[in-house]
Amino acid sequence: MEDIIRILHESNIPSVKVHLADLHLLMYADDIVILASNPIDLQNKINLVANYFCMNDLRVNLEKTKVVIFSNKNRGKRLEPKLFWGENEIEIVDKYKYLGVTFYSRINYNNITADFMTRGKVAETEVFSLFNKTKIRTFDSRLKLFDALVKSTLMYCSSIWGINNVKRFVTFQNEFLRKLFNLPRKTPVWFLRMETNCISIETTYIKNVLKFWSKIIMLPEDNLVKLCYKALKLRTNKKTMKHNWYRSLKNLLEQYDCEYVLENEPNVSNVQDVLKKLKEINTCISKIIEISKSRDICKMQQSTSMPFYQNIKTHYNKELYLNFNLSWSNIKIVLQLRANMSQIYNNHDNKVIKLLDLQNFYDDLTDSNCQCCNLSESENFYHLLFVCPRYKLLRQKYLPVSITMSQNNYLSYFNELTEERTRNINLFIKYALFSRDTVLNPII
Numbered sequence: 201m202e203d204i205i206r207i208l209h210e211s212n213i214p215s216v217k218v219h220l221a222d223l224h225l226l227m228y229a230d231d232i233v234i235l236a237s238n239p240i241d242l243q244n245k246i247n248l249v250a251n252y253f254c255m256n257d258l259r260v261n262l263e264k265t266k267v268v269i270f271s272n273k274n275r276g277k278r279l280e281p282k283l284f285w286g287e288n289e290i291e292i293v294d295k296y297k298y299l300g301v302t303f304y305s306r307i308n309y310n311n312i313t314a315d316f317m318t319r320g321k322v323a324e325t326e327v328f329s330l331f332n333k334t335k336i337r338t339f340d341s342r343l344k345l346f347d348a349l350v351k352s353t354l355m356y357c358s359s360i361w362g363i364n365n366v367k368r369f370v371t372f373q374n375e376f377l378r379k380l381f382n383l384p385r386k387t388p389v390w391f392l393r394m395e396t397n398c399i400s401i402e403t404t405y406i407k408n409v410l411k412f413w414s415k416i417i418m419l420p421e422d423n424l425v426k427l428c429y430k431a432l433k434l435r436t437n438k439k440t441m442k443h444n445w446y447r448s449l450k451n452l453l454e455q456y457d458c459e460y461v462l463e464n465e466p467n468v469s470n471v472q473d474v475l476k477k478l479k480e481i482n483t484c485i486s487k488i489i490e491i492s493k494s495r496d497i498c499k500m501q502q503s504t505s506m507p508f509y510q511n512i513k514t515h516y517n518k519e520l521y522l523n524f525n526l527s528w529s530n531i532k533i534v535l536q537l538r539a540n541m542s543q544i545y546n547n548h549d550n551k552v553i554k555l556l557d558l559q560n561f562y563d564d565l566t567d568s569n570c571q572c573c574n575l576s577e578s579e580n581f582y583h584l585l586f587v588c589p590r591y592k593l594l595r596q597k598y599l600p601v602s603i604t605m606s607q608n609n610y611l612s613y614f615n616e617l618t619e620e621r622t623r624n625i626n627l628f629i630k631y632a633l634f635s636r637d638t639v640l641n642p643i644i
C-alpha cells in the first residue's frame with residue numbers, strides 16, 4: 201500500500217498541509233482516510249485510489265465509505281458536491297466513527313464529549329445493576345468496578361477531546377457518588393470527595409493529559425502527531441483559531457499555577473534532560489492533587505449548608521466504616537447521616553425518604569415541622585435522632601448517649617464508629633422510619 205502514497209505525492213494534486221507535513225492519506229490497519237481541501241482535489245484523489253484498487257485487485261467496502269465535509273459554516277444540502285467511486289456516488293454524512301471516536305462535520309469537541317458522556321452513563325447503569333445483583337459489599341470494590349468499567353469508557357482518548365470540557369467529568373463523578381449513596385442534588389461535591397477520599401476526577405484528567413503530552417514531546421520531529429502539536433503550539437495566541445488544544449492545556453494548568461511545566465521541552469537525545477522533565481511532571485501532578493484537596497478543605501470551612509461537618513472531619517481520608525463488612529444499605533445510611541442532608545434510604549422498602557426539612561427546601565409549600573410530635577421543630581436528622589419524643593424508647597435502646605447531644609455536636613456520634621454501633625444506628629433508623637410512616641401515612 202506504500203506506493204499509493206508515492207503515486208499521490210507524484211500526482212500534482214495539492215496535499216493538505218499540517219505544519220511541515222504534506223498529507224494525502226491516513227492509513228490505519230485496513231482503514232483509509234483521504235484528505236483534501238476541496239471537492240475537486242478529493243475527487244481526483246479518489247479516482248487515483250480507485251484506479252490503484254482496480255489494478256491491484258483490491259476491494260473497497262462502499263457501504264462504509266463516506267465523505268465528511270469539515271467546516272464551521274452552515275451549508276445547504278443543495279450546495280453539497282457530488283463525489284463518486286467509479287460509477288457509485290459516495291454518500292455525504294455529518295459524522296463518521298473512526299477508530300472508536302465519532303468525528304463531526306462541525307469541528308468542535310462538544311459533540312464528541314456528549315457522545316462519551318452517553319457511553320459513560322450506559323456503562324454506569326450496567327455497573328449499578330452489577331452492584332445490586334452481586335451484593336458487592338465494600339466501597340473500595342465498588343470504586344474499583346467504576347474505574348475499570350465506567351471511567352475507562354468515559355475517558356477513552358479524552359486527553360484530546362475532553363480538554364475544554366473537564367467540568368463535565370467532574371459533574372459525572374459527582375453524580376456517580378451521589379447516586380451510590382442516595383444523596384440529594386444539593387449535596388456538595390467537596391463533601392463526597394473528602395468523606396471517601398476520592399480525588400477530583402479533574403486531577404486524574406490532568407494527570408492523563410500530562411502523560412499524553414510527555415509522550416508527544418518525546419516523539420521524533422517528523423512524526424505526524426508531533427507536527428500537529430507543533431502547529432498548534434505555534435498558534436497558541438492566534439485569536440481567530442477558536443479551538444487550540446495546546447492553548448486549552450495551558451489554560452487548564454494555569455488554574456493550578458502549573459503552566460511552567462510546559463516550558464523547556466527536553467532534548468530527546470539527552471537522557472538526563474528527559475528524566476528531569478518526567479520528574480518535573482510528577483512533582484507537578486502531586487502539587488495539583490494537593491491544591492485540589494486544600495480547595496475542598498477550604499470549602500468545608502466556609503460551608504453554610506454543612507456547617508458542622510468540619511467538627512468531625514479532621515483529615516482528608518477515607519472513613520473506615522465505608523469498608524465495614526456490613527450490607528451496603530447499612531454503610532450508606534451512616535454516610536447519609538454524616539452528610540446531614542435529611543435524605544435517608546429506607547432499607548425496609550427500598551425507598552429514599554426526604555425528611556420534611558429537605559422537602560421544604562425543594563418545595564416551599566411544605567411545612568417542615570415534625571408531624572410526629574408537638575414540639576414545632578423542623579424535622580431534620582438532629583430532631584429525628586436525638587430530640588423527637590416519639591422515638592424515645594428506640595433511642596434508649598439503640599442510640600445510648602453519655603452527653604447531651606446538641607445541633608452542633610451530634611454528628612460526633614457518627615465518628616469513629618464500630619461495626620456494632622453502625623448496626624445499632626441502622627436498627628434505630630429502620631424502626632424510627634417505620635414508626636414515622638404510621639403517622640405520616642396512616643392506614644385509614
Ligand SMILES: [Zn+2]
Nearest residue numbers: 570572573588
Ligand atoms: Zn418530632
